Amino acid sequence: MHAAPGATGEFTSLLNHISLAIRIINSRVRSAGLAGLLGYTGETNVQGEEVQKLDAFSNEVLLNVLQRSGHCGVIASEELDEAIIENNHGRYVALFDPLDGSSNIDTNVGIGTIFAILRRSEPKLTPPTLADALRPGREIAAAGYVLYGPSTLFVLSTGQGAHGFTLDPSIGEFFLSQPDIRCPDRGNCYSVNEGNYSRWTPEIQSWARWVKGDGPAIGADKDGEAPKTPYGARYVGSLVADAHRTLMKGGIFAYPADSKSKNGKLRLLYEANPMAFLFEQAGGGATNGKDRILDIMPTELHQRTPLVIGSKDDVAAYRQFMVGERS
Numbered sequence: 001m002h003a004a005p006g007a008t009g010e011f012t013s014l015l016n017h018i019s020l021a022i023r024i025i026n027s028r029v030r031s032a033g034l035a036g037l038l039g040y041t042g043e044t045n046v047q048g049e050e051v052q053k054l055d056a057f058s059n060e061v062l063l064n065v066l067q068r069s070g071h072c073g074v075i076a077s078e079e080l081d082e083a084i085i086e087n088n089h090g091r092y093v094a095l096f097d098p099l100d101g102s103s104n105i106d107t108n109v110g111i112g113t114i115f116a117i118l119r120r121s122e123p124k125l126t127p128p129t130l131a132d133a134l135r136p137g138r139e140i141a142a143a144g145y146v147l148y149g150p151s152t153l154f155v156l157s158t159g160q161g162a163h164g165f166t167l168d169p170s171i172g173e174f175f176l177s178q179p180d181i182r183c184p185d186r187g188n189c190y191s192v193n194e195g196n197y198s199r200w201t202p203e204i205q206s207w208a209r210w211v212k213g214d215g216p217a218i219g220a221d222k223d224g225e226a227p228k229t230p231y232g233a234r235y236v237g238s239l240v241a242d243a244h245r246t247l248m249k250g251g252i253f254a255y256p257a258d259s260k261s262k263n264g265k266l267r268l269l270y271e272a273n274p275m276a277f278l279f280e281q282a283g284g285g286a287t288n289g290k291d292r293i294l295d296i297m298p299t300e301l302h303q304r305t306p307l308v309i310g311s312k313d314d315v316a317a318y319r320q321f322m323v324g325e326r327s
């Protein structure tokens with residue numbers, strides 16, 4: 001805040017409120033197995049998914065903390081059918097998936113919180129509307145995810161690079177542990193649910209064979225470098241866990257469209273856009289297969305998109321298959 005002359009401190013205050021919500025969620029996630037919070041509430045959310053108790057709790061925490069902050073004119077969550085349009089002149093829009101990967105809770109697999117913050121234009125002159133949220137990801141002011149893994153790691157960008165903060169549970173505070181995260185230009189891992197192979201387009205199937213080193217010989221890469229030996233396969237099935245490994249180690253994560261999920265499974269506003277923003281801030285790439293994720297113009301709050309994120313060379317190679325430059 002001190003680096004931004006004329007700053008009001010509202011942005012910093014909003015991020016501090018998010019940090020508070022995350023620490024409350026973290027404490028409950030860590031004790032969920034003991035506190036009887038595992039298992040289903042029995043309700044289903046707008047995605048048609050069973051809502052687990054931790055989902056509901058995490059959503060409530062983020063909602064309450066953000067509403068009390070007074071900084072948000074619009075608040076939208078994967079767990080809410082409709083966006084909350086506040087009767088205020090809040091400068092910001094908060095979009096979040098409160099607990100992504102929740103189907104993995106019962107098996108103790110890493111889960112996460114994902115969010116994006118947008119600035120409203122003319123907040124003092126105009127009332128908040130849904131249109132404030134339906135903005136392309138390139139307008140994001142801040143984005144982050146929290147991985148509740150062996151440690152609780154908060155990866156955040158406010159447009160000045162991507163930085164990792166690790167929670168010290170003994171004092172309940174985050175400390176900068178990974179400044180200036182850089183996604184390697186190329187990796188050696190691919191991360192995709194190959195159980196969907198039969199539903200993919202021929203182009204995606206060709207890419208999948210190439211990345212595994214089988215299928216027709218492709219020859220050297222356009223820049224003369226032959227594809228590396230087959231990539232290793234890593235797939236957790238929890239976006240934050242798969243994305244974080246890819247961000248740190250390089251390689252590629254893909255959730256393509258298929259014959260069952262015609263627009264892919266992941267949500268544009270509060271999953272794909274924050275991840276795309278963070279990967280680009282770390283020197284990586286993010287596409288839906290053809291277009292830059294951050295340039296997609298949203299039309300609906302919960303719209304889905306194919307998502308391919310990772311090392312810029314690996315994402316570029318994937319795109320070459322999609323646009324017919326490779327086969």
Ligand code: P6P
Nearest residue numbers: 100101102103193237238239240
């Ligand atoms: P699939 C978890 O349910 C999630 O929303 C993401 O966290 C994850 O990347 C994806 O779905 C996994 O989906 O179809 O491979 O199980």
